[in-house]
Amino acid sequence: xxxxxxxxxxxxxxxxxxxxxxxxxLGMCPTLAVTVSxxxxxxxxxxxxxxLVLSNxxxxxxxxxxxxxxxxxxxxxIIATFVTIADLVMKAQFPELSKALGPFIPxxxxxxxxxxxxxxxxxxxxxxxxxxxxxxxxxxxLIVLFIIGGIREIIGSxxxxxxxxxxxxxxxxLIMILPAGAFLTLGLxxxxxxxYVESKKSxxxxxxxQKYRSSKQVQLTEPGV
Amino acid sequence: xxxxxxxxxxKLELTSSPHIHSRWSTQYAMWxxxxxxxxxxxxxxxxxxxxxxxxxxxxxxxxxGTEALIKYIRKRKITISDGSGVITGLLLALILPPNFxxxxxxxxxxxxxxxxxxxxxxxxxxxxxPALAGRAFLQASFPVAMTTWTIPNFALDATTKATPLASxxxxxxxxxxxxxxxxxxxxxxxxxxxxxxxxxxxxxxxIGVVNWRIPVSMIxxxxxxxxxxxxxxxxxxxxxxxxxxxxxxxxxMFFMATxxxxxxxxxxxxxxxxxxxxxxxxxxxVYGGLPEGVMFSILFMxxxxxxxxxxxxxKTFGAVK
Numbered sequence: 001x002x003x004x005x006x007x008x009x010x011x012x013x014x015x016x017x018x019x020x021x022x023x024x025x026l027g028m029c030p031t032l033a034v035t036v037s038x039x040x041x042x043x044x045x046x047x048x049x050x051x052l053v054l055s056n057x058x059x060x061x062x063x064x065x066x067x068x069x070x071x072x073x074x075x076x077x078i079i080a081t082f083v084t085i086a087d088l089v090m091k092a093q094f095p096e097l098s099k100a101l102g103p104f105i106p107x108x109x110x111x112x113x114x115x116x117x118x119x120x121x122x123x124x125x126x127x128x129x130x131x132x133x134x135x136x137x138x139x140x141x142l143i144v145l146f147i148i149g150g151i152r153e154i155i156g157s158x159x160x161x162x163x164x165x166x167x168x169x170x171x172x173x174l175i176m177i178l179p180a181g182a183f184l185t186l187g188l189x190x191x192x193x194x195x196y197v198e199s200k201k202s203x204x205x206x207x208x209x210q211k212y213r214s215s216k217q218v219q220l221t222e223p224g225v
Numbered sequence: 226x227x228x229x230x231x232x233x234x235x236k237l238e239l240t241s242s243p244h245i246h247s248r249w250s251t252q253y254a255m256w257x258x259x260x261x262x263x264x265x266x267x268x269x270x271x272x273x274x275x276x277x278x279x280x281x282x283x284x285x286x287x288x289x290g291t292e293a294l295i296k297y298i299r300k301r302k303i304t305i306s307d308g309s310g311v312i313t314g315l316l317l318a319l320i321l322p323p324n325f326x327x328x329x330x331x332x333x334x335x336x337x338x339x340x341x342x343x344x345x346x347x348x349x350x351x352x353x354x355p356a357l358a359g360r361a362f363l364q365a366s367f368p369v370a371m372t373t374w375t376i377p378n379f380a381l382d383a384t385t386k387a388t389p390l391a392s393x394x395x396x397x398x399x400x401x402x403x404x405x406x407x408x409x410x411x412x413x414x415x416x417x418x419x420x421x422x423x424x425x426x427x428x429x430x431x432i433g434v435v436n437w438r439i440p441v442s443m444i445x446x447x448x449x450x451x452x453x454x455x456x457x458x459x460x461x462x463x464x465x466x467x468x469x470x471x472x473x474x475x476x477x478m479f480f481m482a483t484x485x486x487x488x489x490x491x492x493x494x495x496x497x498x499x500x501x502x503x504x505x506x507x508x509x510x511v512y513g514g515l516p517e518g519v520m521f522s523i524l525f526m527x528x529x530x531x532x533x534x535x536x537x538x539x540k541t542f543g544a545v546k
Contacts, residue, residue, distance in 0.1 A: 173332075175365035184340065191344070 007132050014136025020113050021144040021186075022193045027113035031145060032182040034104050038161050041149025042142065043097045047090065047105055049138025051082040052114050053131065056122035060130035063123045075118045076109065083108045113141065148185050152176045251348070254434050254485075255308030261425035261434075262315055262480065268408050268418035272377040273323040277414050281318040283327050287334035288314030295343040309348045313337055316356035316480060319415025320473060320520070321363070323375040329367055333359040353527045354487050357477075357520050364520070374411040388412050390472045391516040393463055405470040416476040426479030435483040438492060442499025443478045444469060449500075450507045462511055474506060477519040487527045494530075494537040501526045 020026050030048065035041045055078045059066075066074045087105045090098040098105065108114065117137055122130040150160055156176030158166035166172075175181050269277045292310045296303045317337050321330060337359025342351045364371045374388055388411045404410050408418025416422065429435040451465030468474065482488060482502055489498050502522045509518025 171367065171370075173366035174368065175362060178365060180365060187344075 007128065010129050010132040011136040011139075014133065014138070014140040015143065016140070018137070019140040019144065019193075020137050021141065022190055024113070024116065026116050027111050027141060028186075029107065030104055030111065031148065031186060032179065034101055035145055035149040035152055035182060035185075036177050037153040037157070037159075038146055038149040039097070040100055041145035043090075043094070044101060044104065045138070045142035045145040047086045047101075048108055048111060048113065048141060049135070050086050051079060051108050051111075052117060052134045052138050054082050055079045055114060056118055056130045056134040057127055059118045060122040060125060060127040066123075071123065072115070072119075075115060075123075079114055079118070080109050113137065144189075148182070148189065151185050151189075152181055156181060251309070252307050255312055257432065257434050258312050258429065258480070259308060259315060261429045262312075262319065262415070264421035264424045265319055265415035265418065265476070266315075268421040269319065269323075269414045272408055272417060273375060273414060274378065276324060277318075280321065280325060280327065280330050280414065281315060283330050284318035284321075284334045285311055285314035287331045288317070288338045291335050291338040292343065295339060296347075299343075301347075304348070307348065310338060313342065313355045313359075317359045320356065320360050320413045320476070322371060322373060323414050325414075326370060329363060329370060332366075333363045336362040349486055351486055352530075353524050354481050354484050357481055357524050357527075360520055361524060377409050377411065377417070388472065388516065389467075390510065393467075393471075394510070394516040402466060402470055413473060413476075416473040419470050419475055422475045422479060426475065429479060429483075435479065436488075436495060438495040439483045439488060439499045440478050442496045443474075443482060443503050446500040446503030447474070447507065450504050454507060454511055468507060468510065472510075472517045473519045477523055478502075482523050482526075487530060489530050489533045489537065491534060491537040491539060493539075494533040497533050497537065498526055498530065501529065 014020070016023075018024055021028075021031055027048065030044045034044045055075070058078050059075055083106060086108070087098075090101075090105060117134055121133050125133070154160050154165055155173050158164060158170055158172045173181075176185070266278075266281065269281075288310045289305045293303050293305050296305075314334055314337075317333055318330065321333070337355045340362070341353055341355030341358030342348065345351045372391075389405070405417075406419050408421065410417050426435070426440065430437050430440065447469050448465045451462075451468040454462040455464045463471075482499065489495050502519075505522035505525055506518050509515060509521060515521075
C-alpha cells in the first residue's frame with residue numbers, strides 16, 4: 001500500500017495535507033516566538049528545514065541499526081549534531097540574524113516537528129522517501145512562518161522584509177510584534193484554514209448527496225417505463 | 226411576555242420543569258444596562274465636550290456592523306437588535322481616553338466584537354468581556370495614544386493633566402477625594418464621574434439586572450487589601466477609598482465585572498471573583514508597572530471563571546458525600 005504513494009506526493013503532502021503548523025500543530029515554539037518579522041520567520045524555517053532534512057535522512061539510513069529501546073535518545077543525538085552545525089554556521093555567516101533568533105536556534109533540538117517526523121515517518125520508511133517527506137514538511141513550515149512573519153511585520157512595524165510597505169500615516173499596531181500578536185495571527189490563520197477545509201468538505205458532501213438523489217430518480221423512473 | 230412571542234426562536238422551548246414565565250428577556254435587560262450608562266454619557270459630554278458623542282457613535286456603529294458582518298459570513302441569524310453589541314460599543318467608548326482617534330476607536334470596536342465575542346461563538350459564549358478585550362488590544366497596540374489624557378473642561382489646576390492614579394504612582398501626589406465625586410479629573414471618557422457611575426450602578430442593582438454580590442465583594446475586598454497596604458505604609462500607599470474612587474474601579478465594578486456571561490454563576494463564586502479582582506487591582510496599582518489595573522484584573526479573573534464555577538458548585542440537595 002505504501003508503494004502506491006508517489007515520491008512527489010510524499011513531498012506535496014507536507015505543503016497542505018499534513019502541514020506542520022496548521023494540521024499537525026507541531027513546532028509551535030518557533031512559530032510563535034520568532035515570527036516578529038518575515039526575515040526571522042524565513043531564517044528560522046530554513047534552519048529547521050536543514051536540520052529536519054539531514055537528520056531524517058540519517059535516521060532513515062540507520063533505522064534498522066537503532067534498538068527500539070533507545071531510539072529517542074539516538075534521534076536526539078543525531079538532531080543535536082545538525083543543530084550545532086546550523087547554530088555555528090549562522091553565528092559565523094549571519095551574526096545579526098543569529099542574535100535576533102537568540103536561543104531559538106539551539107532550541108531546534110527539542111522541536112517536536114523534527115522528532116515527530118523522525119518517529120512517525122523516517123524510522124519506518126526508505127531514505128529517499130524520508131528525504132522527500134522532510135523536504136515537504138520543511139517547505140510547508142517555511143511558507144507558514146513566512147506568512148505569519150509577514151503579517152506581523154506589515155501590521156506591527158509597517159514594513160515587509162525591511163521595506164516600507166504601509167504609508168507613513170499608518171501607526172503600527174505594537175501588539176502584533178508582541179507575543180499576543182503571534183497568538184492572534186496564528187489562531188486566526190488556523191481558523192481560516194479550518195474554515196476552508198470545512199466548506200470544501202460540506203460541498204463534497206452535497207455533491208455526493210445530489211449524485212445519490214439523481215441516480216435514485218433514474219432507478220425509480222425505470223420501472224414505470 | 227411580548228418579547229417572548231416576538232422572537233420566533235423562543236416558541237419551542239425544551240427545558241425541564243418547573244417553568245416560570247418572566248417578562249425579562251436578554252433584550253430587555255441589555256437596554257436597561259444601556260439606560261444605566263446614560264448618566265456616564267452625560268458626564269462625559271459635560272467634562273470632555275461634544276466630541277465624545279462622536280466617539281461613542283463610531284464605536285457603537287462599528288460594533289453593530291462587525292457583528293452583523295460576522296453573523297452574515299457564518300450564515301447565522303443577525304442578532305444586532307438584542308442590544309449586546311450596543312453595550313459593547315458604548316462601554317468600549319466610555320473606557321477610551323477622551324478625544325481618542327476615530328480610527329483607533331473603529332479598530333477597538335472591531336477587535337472587541339470580532340475577537341472578544343464572535344470568535345467564541347457570539348453572545349453567551351465569550352470568555353472575556355468584549356469591551357475590555359478591545360481596550361486591552363488598543364492599550365497594547367497604541368500605548369502612547371491610550372495614555373494621553375485630556376484636561377477636563379472645569380479643571381482647577383494643572384495636576385489634573387494626568388490621571389490621579391498616574392500622579393499618585395509616578396509623582397507621589399495624592400489627589401483629594403472631592404473632585405472624584407463629580408468627575409472633574411483626568412481619566413477615560415465615562416469613568417471619571419463617581420456620581421454618574423453610582424447612579425447607573427445602583428439602578429442596575431435595584432432592578433436586579435446586576436447581582437449585588439460582585440460589587441459588594443469588590444468594595445469589601447478593596448477596603449481589606451487596600452487597607453492592609455495603607456496600614457503598613459500610609460505615606461506611600463493611598464487609602465482604600467482613594468483606590469475605590471480612582472480610575473475605572475467603580476465603572477468596571479458595576480458594568481464590566483458583573484457581565485452575565487463572564488462572571489461566575491454561583492454565589493460563593495461571585496465573592497471569590499470580586500475579591501480576586503480587588504486584590505489584583507491593588508497589586509497592579511501599587512507594585513505593578515502600570516498606574517491602573519482594573520482592566521487587566523477583570524480580564525484575568527474572567528479567565529478563572531470556569532474554574533471558580535467548577536469548584537463552587539453547590540451540593541445536590543440530599544446528596545451524601
